[in-house]
Amino acid sequence: MSELFYDAAPNATRVAPARPAPRAYPAKPTEVTLFGTCVLDLFFPEAGLDAIRLLEREGIRVHFPQQQSCCGQPAWTSGYADEARDVARSQLTVLDNGLPVVVPSGSCAGMFRQHYREVFAEEPATLKRVEDLASRTFELTEFLLHVCKVEWRDLGQPTQVALHTSCSARREMNTHLHARELLGKLDKVERLDHDHESECCGFGGTFSVRMPEVSGAMVLDKTRALRNSGAVEMVTADGGCLLNINGALDKQKQAFRGRHLASFLWERISGEGAS
Incomplete structure (x- = not known):
């Protein structure tokens, strides 16, 4: 399996990320950035809009930077480290606004919170920005549950x-x-x-x-x-x-x-x- 995923970057250091440690959740913010993911943008845009609706229902203003693209995960897990780093660097810039970043995909959120540390392991000057993004990144259901603390009335049928x-x-x-x-x-x-x-x-x-x-x-x-x-x-x-x-x-x-x-x-x- 290592040959399959990492043959394009044979000298890259890969360390399996640890399971997420318990985190302290902030108070509900008034604004967030939504990272829509490329798959939702291309194939399930309505799901991205519904994610925005869920957040707006909680009184949160949602920003959606048009410059966002892929998180870099496909290139990274396929061994194209340089290409992944270029993509990741652009996302660091787009998301560098200090707001919580809500992601309707656990794998893309995990890329931000876990794997960007590997992507920029040889760039100490960038790691501060990586850690900042990691601390501000939340998967959508995590954010709704632990930050918004939602309490809902179910209006659907059984x-x-x-x-x-x-x-x-x-x-x-x-x-x-x-x-x-x-x-x-x-x-x-x-x-x-x-x-x-x-x-x-x-x-x-x-x-x-x-x-x-x-x-x-x-x-x-x-x-x-x-x-x-x-x-x-x-x-x-x-x-x-x-x-x-x-x-x-x-x-x-x-x-x-x-x-x-x-x-x-x-x-x-x-x-x-x-x-």
């Missing part, structure tokens, strides 16, 4: 959902715990466990391209477990996984689908789509 959490978001941001607790605040939503919840969906960025047979087998297991859970739909806070899982379900000609957690949450608390 339903059952299965939760999928990307493996990097689970390891680096504890996103599965935040999402579970948020779903638990919706009294008409039942979260059903499935026996592959902690397993990768097979996407892994370029992994799915370089090892399509292995990736295909993994997403087949994932989609089968989701459908067998008895849930009406799957929800996830990671756009890359959503793209992969829904694509596999479409290829299988299955009616079951997933959607981004931001859109699901907004529908439940706004009453949109309720019959």
Whole structure:
């Protein structure tokens, strides 16, 4: 696996990030920056808008810098360290406004909080900015739960959902715990466990391209477990996984689908789509 991901940067030092330590959460701010992620921007723009709606509902003004792009994770995990560093440097500049950065993707938030330290390990002068960004970065469900301390009235109809959490978001941001607790605040939503919840969906960025047979087998297991859970739909806070899982379900000609957690949450608390 190391040859697959790191062959373009054989001399790079890679240290697996530790699981996130407990953090002290600030008081709810009046303004934040939303880092929309390239996957949401290109494939699920409505989920990005729903993330903004969720934050604005809490009385928060949301800034969305138009210069933002990719966090650099695809290049970094594929071994293109120089290219990843160029992308990451531009994001440091765009997000250098002192505001909390809310990210509707645990993997991209983890890139900011964990991996930028590796990306700029040989640039001590940049690491201060990296640590500053890390301290201000929050995954969306984490922010809603621990900073906004949301209390919601569930306006939807009774339903059952299965939760999928990307493996990097689970390891680096504890996103599965935040999402579970948020779903638990919706009294008409039942979260059903499935026996592959902690397993990768097979996407892994370029992994799915370089090892399509292995990736295909993994997403087949994932989609089968989701459908067998008895849930009406799957929800996830990671756009890359959503793209992969829904694509596999479409290829299988299955009616079951997933959607981004931001859109699901907004529908439940706004009453949109309720019959």
